[in-house]
Amino acid sequence: NLSIVIAVAPAIGPTLSGFIVDHYGWRYLFIFTMPFFIAAIVIVATVLKVNIIPTTKPRIDGLSALLAMTGFGSLVFAGSQFSRLTLPQFGGLFVAAIWLIAWFCRRQLSLQEPLLDVRAFMYPQYRYAMIILALAFFLFLGLELLLPMYMQQVLLLSGTVTGLVLLPASIVEAVCAPLFGWVLDRKGARYVMLPGAIIMAASFLALYASLDASGNTVVRLSVFFACFAIAIASAMTCETHGLNALPKHLNPHGTAIISTINPIAGALGAAFFVGVTGVGERFSTQATAPLRMLDGVHLACVCGVVLTIVVLFFATRIRNR
Numbered sequence: 481n482l483s484i485v486i487a488v489a490p491a492i493g494p495t496l497s498g499f500i501v502d503h504y505g506w507r508y509l510f511i512f513t514m515p516f517f518i519a520a521i522v523i524v525a526t527v528l529k530v531n532i533i534p535t536t537k538p539r540i541d542g543l544s545a546l547l548a549m550t551g552f553g554s555l556v557f558a559g560s561q562f563s564r565l566t567l568p569q570f571g572g573l574f575v576a577a578i579w580l581i582a583w584f585c586r587r588q589l590s591l592q593e594p595l596l597d598v599r600a601f602m603y604p605q606y607r608y609a610m611i612i613l614a615l616a617f618f619l620f621l622g623l624e625l626l627l628p629m630y631m632q633q634v635l636l637l638s639g640t641v642t643g644l645v646l647l648p649a650s651i652v653e654a655v656c657a658p659l660f661g662w663v664l665d666r667k668g669a670r671y672v673m674l675p676g677a678i679i680m681a682a683s684f685l686a687l688y689a690s691l692d693a694s695g696n697t698v699v700r701l702s703v704f705f706a707c708f709a710i711a712i713a714s715a716m717t718c719e720t721h722g723l724n725a726l727p728k729h730l731n732p733h734g735t736a737i738i739s740t741i742n743p744i745a746g747a748l749g750a751a752f753f754v755g756v757t758g759v760g761e762r763f764s765t766q767a768t769a770p771l772r773m774l775d776g777v778h779l780a781c782v783c784g785v786v787l788t789i790v791v792l793f794f795a796t797r798i799r800n801r
Contacts, residue, residue: 482719484657492650494628498643533732544587544595551580552744560751563758596740597733600726606734608797609722612673613738614745615791616715619680619784622749623687626757627705630777634693634770645701649709656713661720668800669721676714677795681788683711688781693774715791721798756780 500508554577562570588594601607624646631637631645660672683705691701719738726734760776 481658481661484654492647494624495643495647495650498628498639498641501639503640538593541587541591541593541595544584544591547580547584547587548595551577551584552740554580556744556747556751559748560755562751563755594733596736597730598737600730600734600737603725603730604797605725605799606722608794609669609718609725610737610741611794612677612715612791612798613718613722614741615787615794616680616712616718617742617745618749618752619684619787619791620712620749621746622753622780623705623784625750626753626777626780627701629754629757630691630773631701633773634777636770646705648706652706652709653713656710657716660714660717664717664720669717670795670798670800672714672717673721673795673798676711677788677792679714680711681785681792684781684784684788688778688785691774691777691781693770752783753780756783 497509500512554573558565558570558573558577561573565573584596585598588596588598601610627646628639628642631642632639637645660676663672687701722738723731723734757773757776757780760779761772764772764775766772766775
């Protein structure tokens with residue numbers, strides 16, 4: 481049920497925003513969301529009054545916080561700018577980000593009260609689940625940005641039509657999320673993750689094979705993206721499977737790791753797919769801008785296929801408990 485909120489809300493967003501941008505303008509995206517922010521503040525203040533776990537007051541290690549911000553921030557920045565940076569610049573920034581993240585992880589192992597207890601990754605099923613979850617968010621948010629670019633810059637569709645093409649995915653996710661939870665409870669994560677990884681790989685292959693410059697692609701796009709949404713709904717069960725693999729005292733840290741991985745993986749995925757598309761456009765020999773964009777999208781899809789194979793590999797490592 482939790483995955484419905486996490487996965488479906490971002491899927492509905494493009495549909496609503498496409499309509500708003502076409503009929504009112506982009507500034508209204510912010511104006512129309514303000515009532516929801518206010519409602520959330522009121523609900524939190526009036527409803528969330530009961531602590532269901534004992535309250536602790538751990539000391540925040542300043543150096544750990546600094547390393548996390550600079551390390552993960554540098555990684556996302558490198559991912560978002562790699563198509564613009566020179567190879568030495570990107571390599572230096574990427575190596576620096578990995579070094580800072582490694583320093584952060586090593587420091588957590590030496591602290592009595594770590595900011596983020598990375599010992600959770602010592603449990604194989606949790607580790608595999610987090611890799612699948614990170615790659616799934618990477619691919620999903622990257623594809624959710626790539627397809628509107630393709631539809632609006634290659635097929636020349638409006639924002640409203642683009643949003644409507646993406647809408648079936650949110651409906652599919654809402655239906656599949658509780659269904660996969662039911663399968664997880666009765667059969668185990670392997671029966672959810674392995675079919676989901678296969679569907680994910682097949683969806684990217686189908687996208688690569690079918691994308692062209694004709695309007696006949698629209699219906700196929702909607703179907704393929706809905707299929708990919710099924711795979712994402714299955715990947716969301718990794719959160720439950722991974723947390724179940726941890727001892728109880730590591731569950732808060734396991735949850736915090738998930739909350740860290742998801743937005744970083746999503747940000748990297750969006751930046752990566754846009755960057756790869758830009759690289760494909762620059763190396764394209766096509767005469768028109770839409771066709772050059774199409775070559776870039778095809779290159780991004782090839783990268784997506786490779787990553788889905790990695791997801792499939794780790795899905796085979798998932799074991800029922």
